[in-house]
């Protein structure tokens with residue numbers, strides 16, 4: 612049975628997917644049965660375009676994952692940023708940052724991206740090691756300590772992002 616046609620910003624087409632690539636990013640395959648043309652589009656881009664009801668300008672606009680997690684394609688996590696600014700932002704985002712373990716006060720260096728996403732999930736942290744995190748978890752379970760919360764500092768790139776001209780925060 613033929614897949615039904617969907618009304619999209621690309622016209623009346625068939626949408627297949629989303630499919631995951633090896634790097635975990637998702638894409639959809641769009642097929643126009645009338646012309647037999649086939650197009651692969653990034654799934655977050657597809658979602659945002661459908662949400663806005665227009666195509667993005669590829670030279671100027673790109674999709675940013677607000678939490679830095681490129682696999683989180685929830686609409687609330689997607690927004691459009693200027694392509695050039697996004698590129699410079701990514702350099703800052705990858706920067707490692709000095710953090711202090713909430714359990715043992717050890718200073719450590721870590722890519723803050725992962726630490727911030729666990730903060731957003733309401734998890735305690737940051738921890739210097741898996742061992743510290745595990746011991747903390749056990750202590751909480753046994754009622755030996757009270758919850759410490761999360762002392763992860765604001766990610767540096769947030770400050771820079773605030774100065775960006777963001778067309779649309781979806």
Ligand SMILES: [Zn+2]
Pocket residue numbers: 712713714715716717738739740743
């Ligand atoms: Zn520690």
